[in-house]
Amino acid sequence: MTTWMLRRLIQAVFVMLAMTVIVFIGVNVIGDPIEILISPEADQAERARAVAALGLDKPLWEQYWKxxxxxxxxxLGRSFVFNEPALKLIAQRMPATLExxxxxxxxxxxxxxxxGLYAGLKPSSLAGRTIMGVSILGFSLPSFWVGLMLxxxxxxxxxxxxSTGRGQTAELFGVQWSFLTANGLAHMVMPATNLALGNIALVLRLTRAGVRENLPMDYVKFARxxxxxxxxxxFVHVLKNIMIPIVTVVGLEIGGLIAFAVVTESVFAWPGMGKLIIDSINVLDRPVIVAYLMMIVLLFIVINLIVDLLYTVLDPRVRLENKE
Amino acid sequence: MSELTLDVQGLSTHFFTRAGVVKAVDDISFSVARGRVLGLVGESGSGKSVTGFSLIGLVDPPGRITTGKILFQGRDLTKLDERELRDLRGNRIAMIFQDPMMTLNPVLRIDTQMIETVMAHDNVSREVARQRSRDALGMVGIPSPEERLTSYPHQFSGGMRKRVAIAIALLHRPDLIIADEPTTALDVTIQAQILAEVQRLAREVGTALIWITHDLSVIAGLADDIAVMYAGRIVETGAVEEVLDRPLHPYTHGLIGSVPSRNARGSRLRQIPGMTPSLLNLPVGCAFRSRCPRADAACAADPPDSFPVEGRTLRCFHPQLEMVA
Incomplete structure (x- = not known):
């Protein structure tokens, strides 16, 4: 267990490192932030000053090393636009996206x-077929359109x-949360539904497929x-068997939802990380982009770790390492 | 003759598939008395397993019992609702399945799977249920049952898993056990041990047993009576020594003749020519006639049940009366 954890941590460090290199080169390729940040009337000297102040006059490898x-x-650097630590900017927006x-x-x-259980247990019933039919809409309708319709x-x-904003928030652990107030919850209903729709459909179909696959198995007949x-x-015999693929997908979806909540956040003017990253990309605020992507990579690593640990709980055949 | 635990009369279980009706079990009748062992013998696909599932009401759609009575201690099981059947299953009637790898739930511990069986039928504490589970494991010869209770199925070998399945079937000392090829994957020593245990149970508790198998040698040593199945029908029944020594149906004859140890060393193994017919849209008449050396025009009609000797039934127009070589 400990050596497994250690190995995973070392792997994680390398993944993060590789990510920084790719991102760093990437943001340098997509454009020069100076063109956007300083006013068009600025003269040559002003421009040089700004470049030096942001550290953009140094060669790439030196910027990377720094x-x-x-x-x-x-x-993780200071935002070019807000002149605040990038990490702080992200941390401010994170609770909104997270909740x-x-x-x-x-x-x-x-x-x-x-x-999904219902549709799997009664596949030929009207309700079962309706659920499956509607679920197709769930993940095929584009989320921005569903958001607008909502x-x-x-x-x-x-x-x-x-339809907009987080509404009233309350403080917990020194952070502002919407879900703690009735008004905040009301604000959350539509964006959360919008974000969840595709995933409900996914989990539903996965559950149904699992039930269909497991029901004819001998262990079910033996249990009966x-x-x-x-x-x-x-709920005990079948559900525990089908939880393994569900946990995998839900785990990955958490990461995906946090990282790509951009569309929903834009539609509902939800002040989360998604809006921050879009704004930052528009003005080529490199430190924020890099810091954001680092956070997302970290998030995925942590989620994958949790999912792997959950496997061992759900499936006794999975062992993280050999006992001896 | 003691009282009958199970009396099956004219049972048919058909599967209504898109390709047609599969008559997996077609008008079979047999009975098992208290404490007796019935060997249900036949090739793969002859409907033995479906017979077993029919008895406990676990035939899944598109299959269903179409006609017949299953009298268990006088009650007709085909008339019971699901709730009443569930009270009997695992409790008064237990089943041991064919494949030991697949019958235990891979993600639940052995104790979970045993305790739930005890508690489904008896109003006892968890602790008592656990003790009973442990004792049942010990009874089927699993060493250090206390520790093994907390194991998962994958930590057992195939033979051990089968023994766990048998232990689960024994938990409630049922009146009837339907065992579907229960010892096929086991070592001979373990097999002997389990057979002895099962015989003891039959003698002491009065459990009636239906032993589904294709292995005639097990049947010879274990069963009191035998029913030979072919293509969904029972073609011959009788006391085990009688049928094995003096088979009347040409199919039983062929089956016994195919046992390797009965063939002379060095000579070709004997076999029944041809293959088991598809049960889909089986034509009328004796299903064995295309493979039967004695078949003639009369066999195109369904052979009726006949009672050639006291205690035996037969479905054949041309019984083979000479001894097996």
Whole structure:
């Protein structure tokens, strides 16, 4: 276990390192931030001053080296635009994205698994087939369009739900959260639903496929032959077997939702990381882009680690290493 | 003759597939008395396993029991609802499945799978259920059962898993055990041990046993009675010594003749020519006639049940009356 963890940590460091190189070269290729940052009327001397102040006059390898030294001390550079540490900017926006993404994941599990179970157990029933039919819409409709439709129906025409912003927030662990207030929750309903829709469909279809695959297996028949209740057969015997692929996908989806909540955040003017990264890319705010991507990579590494640990809980045949 | 634990009358289980009706079990009748062992013998695909599943009401769609009665201690199981059947399953009627690799749930511990079986039928504490599970494991010869309870199925060998499955079947000391090829994958020593255990159970507790197998040598040593199945029908029944020594149906004859040890050393092994017919849209008449050396025009009609000798039944127009070579 410990050597497995250690090996994973070393791997993670290398992944992060490789990521910094790719990102660093990448942001240098896409454009020169100076053109955007200084006013067009600025003269040559002013321009040179700005370049020097941002450290852009140095060769690339030196910029990279400086960044690495800073990163080791927890400093991922200062935003060109806000003149604040990039990490701080991201940390400010992160709770908003995090609560949105986690709510969406929760919704996809809480709604997707029961519906998937139902559709799997009663595949030829009308309800079962309806669930499957609607689920196709769930992941084939583009999320920006669904978002706009949600706003049009529930905010504009019915006036039930607010359509922009986080609403009222409350503090927990020194961070502002929307889910703690009724008003904040009302603000979260539409963006979270919008974000969750594709994932509900995914989890649902995965659950159904798992049920269809597992039901004809001998262990199910044997469990029934033991005379245990049908609900125990489904919720203990079958569900535990199909949780393995579901955990894998949900794990990856958490990362994906956090990293790519951009569209939903833009549609609902949700002040999260997604909007920050889009704005930063528009003005080529290199430190923020780099810091953001580093955070996302870290997030994926942590999630994968948790998923691997969960495997051992769910499937006894998975061992992280040999006992001896 | 003691009381009958199970009396099956004219049971048919058909599968309604798109390609047609598969008559996996077609109008079979047999009975097992208390404490007796019935060997149900036949080739693969002859409907033995479906018979077993039919008895405990676990035939999955598109299959279903179409006609017949299954009288278990006088109650007709085909008339019971799912809830009543569930009370019997694992409790009064237990089944041991064919494939030991697949019958235990791979992601649940052995104790979970055993305790749930005990607690499904008896209102006992978890601790008592656990003790009973441990004792059952010990009974089928699993060493250090206390520790093995917390193992997962993959930590057992195939033979051990089969023994766990057998232990689960024994948990409630059922009145009827349907064992589908239960000892096929086991060592001879373990097989003997389990057979002895099962015989003891039959004698002491009065458990009736249906032993589904293709292995005539096991049947010879274990069973009291034998029913030979071919293409969904029972073609011959009787006391085991009688049938094995003096088979009447040409198919039983061929089956016994194919046992390697009965063939003279150095000579070609004997076999029944041809293959088991497809059960899909089986034509009327004796299903064995295309492979039968004695078949003639009469065999195109369904042979009726006949009772050539006391205690035996037969479905054949041309029984073979001479001794097996």
């Amino acid at each position: 960044f690495l030294l800073g990163a080791l001390q927890g400093d 949105l993404a986690l709510t969406a994941v929760l919704m996809s599990v809480v709604i997707g698994i029961p519906l 706003i049009m129906v529930f905010a504009v025409q019915l006036g039930w739900l607010p 032959a033991k005379g245990i209740s049908p609900s125990r057969v489904v």
